[in-house]
Amino acid sequence: MRTIAADLPDLSLGSSAAEVRRWSLLFVVVGVRRWCQPPQAVLTKCPRLLLEAGELMKQLPGSTGALRAGPGTVIEGRELDGYELFGGRVLPVEDPAERPVFRNITLRGCAVRDCFFEGALLEDVLIDGLTAPQDPHQRVLGCAFHRVVLRGRISNVTLLPDLGPWHAGLQPRYRRANGEHWVELISEGDWALDISGLTSGLDFRSAVPARVVRRDPETQVVVTAEQAAGADWRSVPGLEKSLLGVQIEFLQSSDHRDTILIADKSAPDRARQVGMLRELQRIGAAQPD
Numbered sequence: 001m002r003t004i005a006a007d008l009p010d011l012s013l014g015s016s017a018a019e020v021r022r023w024s025l026l027f028v029v030v031g032v033r034r035w036c037q038p039p040q041a042v043l044t045k046c047p048r049l050l051l052e053a054g055e056l057m058k059q060l061p062g063s064t065g066a067l068r069a070g071p072g073t074v075i076e077g078r079e080l081d082g083y084e085l086f087g088g089r090v091l092p093v094e095d096p097a098e099r100p101v102f103r104n105i106t107l108r109g110c111a112v113r114d115c116f117f118e119g120a121l122l123e124d125v126l127i128d129g130l131t132a133p134q135d136p137h138q139r140v141l142g143c144a145f146h147r148v149v150l151r152g153r154i155s156n157v158t159l160l161p162d163l164g165p166w167h168a169g170l171q172p173r174y175r176r177a178n179g180e181h182w183v184e185l186i187s188e189g190d191w192a193l194d195i196s197g198l199t200s201g202l203d204f205r206s207a208v209p210a211r212v213v214r215r216d217p218e219t220q221v222v223v224t225a226e227q228a229a230g231a232d233w234r235s236v237p238g239l240e241k242s243l244l245g246v247q248i249e250f251l252q253s254s255d256h257r258d259t260i261l262i263a264d265k266s267a268p269d270r271a272r273q274v275g276m277l278r279e280l281q282r283i284g285a286a287q288p289d
Contacts, residue, residue: 071098079106085115092119092142092163092170096177099144109152112138118163119174121181122148132156137203139164142174144181145208146190151197153266159207161256185212195220201264201273205247206256210287217289219263219270221277224287228252228259233285239276261286 071093085107093099096119103123111131118141125145129152132138137156142163161178163171185192192212195202198220210222227233228251239245244261251259261280263273280286 071095074101074103076101076103076105078104079108080110081108082110083107084111084113086113088115088117090115090117090120092167092174094170096174099177112157118142118167119170120144121146125149126151127154128152130154130157140207142167142171142178143207144178145192146181146185147194148192149194149197150202151194151199153200154198154202155200158203159205161206161208161254182209182212195260195262198262199265201243201267202262203243203247204260204262205250206254206259210258210260213260215260219265219274219277221261221281221289222258222287223248223251223261223280223285224258225251225254225256227285227287230285232283233280235283236276236279236285238272239280242273242276244273244276258287 090100100120101123102120102125104125105122106126106128107130108126108128110127110129113133115138117138121144123146125148127148127150130150131153132155134156137158139158139160141160143159163174182192184190186209190212191214193208194214195204196214196216198216223233228248233245233248234240239248244263247259247261261277263270263277267273277286281288
């Protein structure tokens with residue numbers, strides 16, 4: 001596998017157009033720019049470092065080797081604080097064994113815009129606060145996770161278990177590969193995702209089997225496919241029209257085994273959301289803790 005372990009070049013507001021173009025490398029991950037202005041200004045006044053899908057690249061300063069995109073790429077050893085990630089295209093490959101890997105990555109207080117993120121493996125990753133535009137949400141599709149921690153406020157991000165319909169031909173391969181990955185973690189007593197430190201809600205959509213997820217039992221409960229198929233959950237006042245109800249309906253219409261309902265700890269109606277979770281457990285429409 002090819003490994004990328006480079007710091008990004010330092011572009012300032014005075015960088016020339018030629019300098020920006022020189023670093024407009026074709027690359028699989030994402031563009032990154034420092035938040036050198038307040039959030040409301042950063043979208044137009046900071047220089048962009050565009051990194052998009054392509055072939056053989058120039059070597060960034062501090063890189064251990066030439067940057068390449070495509071099957072077998074590994075991106076590791078990055079720590080970004082207050083960056084915007086934009087315009088990236090991380091897409092599935094023909095053989096999931098050669099999918100892009102993101103390892104030993106830390107993002108703190110970052111934002112994401114206009115990115116596709118499908119079919120990757122995230123390993124030893126910490127995301128502490130992440131925002132995306134209200135419309136559309138940032139969708140993370142068909143990815144495998146291993147010791148990935150999501151904490152703080154994660155806003156407008158949806159985790160989905162399958163690839164998008166435009167990659168329907170690859171879907172059986174990724175389902176099989178991800179299923180084998182989850183079984184391996186379970187057999188080794190390992191875990192995939194830790195969401196216990198979230199201070200917000202999260203649109204989870206059966207993205208990871210509950211058995212390999214570390215969660216906060218007060219605000220995050222498991223609903224199985226059998227429980228979603230029953231009508232009891234609809235009797236909980238306000239649930240059916242909430243995001244929690246949407247997640248149950250998604251599970252009901254899928255062939256996945258379970259999902260995790262996540263109350264938003266920062267919401268004004270937190271107590272109401274938590275109350276709905278307790279009522280689901282009381283009537284047997286969610287798993288007890």
